[in-house]
Amino acid sequence: MEWLRIGEVAARTGLTPRTLRHYDELGLLVPSGRTDGDYRLYSRDDMDRLLAIQHLKSLGLGLAEIQQALDDPTFDAGPLLERHARVVEQRIAAEQALLRRLRQLQTAAQTGWDEVLETIALSERLRHPDGEVRFRAALTGHASAPVEDLVERLRSDPEPGVREAATWALAQQGPAALRAVSSLADGDAQARHALAHVLGKLRTIEALPQLSLLLTDDVPEVAAKAAFSLGQVGGDEAVQLLIGALEDGRVAVRDEATSALGRLPESLASLTAAASHPLPQVRAQVAEALGFLAHPEAVPVLIAALEDDDADVRFSALLALGSAEGPEARHALEALTASPDRRTSLVAARLLEARPLS
Missing domain, CATH: 1.10.1660.10 (Multidrug-efflux Transporter Regulator; Chain: A; Domain 2)
Structure with a gap:
């Protein structure tokens, strides 16, 4: 041997x-x-x-x-290796964050070390343990704040006010912030909710693919915020996504989609087409959205909905007519005051009383 x-x-x-x-x-x-x-x-x-x-x-x-x-x-080596794998992942994430910060500082370095030092100081204030300091840093330093630091405030800050300030700050940076905030899609419900919120503030059609995914999020609050933000972005593609959300099984999502459609004048044609949807739930939401629009061209659609087989659809159309303008809507309400259904006649009479004289 x-x-x-x-x-x-x-x-x-x-x-x-x-x-x-x-x-x-x-x-x-x-x-x-x-x-x-x-x-x-x-x-x-x-x-x-x-x-x-x-x-x-x-x-x-x-x-x-x-x-x-x-x-x-x-x-059993499995749990031990898993623990060490998490440690390595955290170390890699920290190194990647440092690399991103160095890249961001390169831009300031081209101007001078004063700007570099100011950027570092602002970054530190955004991480300060005092929420009031973080809040002021996001509001007053939005022009020079590192985007990654603002995104991290959205991801993990415990203070709602700080998260809202970071949202505003990112919105001031425009579409350039879109790629950075997209990383929030892999976060928890709070991070995804913040992502939906800031995408609406950015108001760019480039946010639509991400909002489309968030609209189907498992957490109702996240999906509802995505519907709200689609209403802020607007456009035909946003309208079609919102029309589809009217079929969502969650009341909060449907209601937010309805409100968003009611804020978009370009939704009139799509809502008119959806008025004949096979699901009564969707037809009722369409009638409500048309009421929010209060467009004269919606009145014939709402009058037709008064003959719907579903009672909820008929009632939604009745309420929507109360918001519609023009003599046609008034005449329809006047006719309904003579309805044999007492609730319908009473509501129609109240709606007529609330209408301005014309």
Whole structure:
């Protein structure tokens, strides 16, 4: 058998004799042999174990963990490796954040070190433990605040006021902030809600793909905020997404989509087409949205809906007519005051009383 002295092992592995003696004292790597003078002798098996130790160390494991992994036949490496994987992920994320910050500072560095120092100071204020300091930093430093720092406020800040200030600050930076805020899509419900909110503030059609995904979010509050923001963005594509949301099984999402459609004049044609939707729920929401629009061209659609088979659709159309302008809507309400249904006649009479004289 070939034996190696401690100095030879150190030379072959790059480890110091002191390290090898430490391993011996811990029981991690006990040499299999000794000379007559009590010098350590290492066998081929000892070298194989040392190689395993070095491999496990490269994964970030501590010496005690390595010893348990090598000596305990029942040892389950899965949980241990998972813990270390999370540590590595956190370290990578921190390094990536540092890299992004350095890239951001490059722009300021082209102007001068005064701007670099101001950017660093502003970044520190955005991370300050006092929420009032963070709030003021977002409001007063929006022009030069690092986008990543503002996004982090949206992702994790416990203060609603700070998150709202960060939203406003990002909106001032315009579409340039779109890529940075998109990272919030992988966050928790608060982060996704903040994403939907800021996308509405940006008011750019480039936000529509992300809002389309958020509109189907599992959390109703997130999906409802996406519907609200689609109403802020507007346009034909936003209208079609909102029409589809009228079929959502969640009341909050449907109601927000209805309100958003009622704020978009360009939704009239699509709402008119959806008035014949097979689902009564959708027809009722369409009638409500048409009432919000209060457009004269919606009146014939609402009058037709008064004959709907579904009572909720008929009642929604009745209420919507109360907001509609023109003599046609008034005549329809006057006719309904004679309805054999007492609730319908009473509501029609109240709506007529509330209408301005014309």
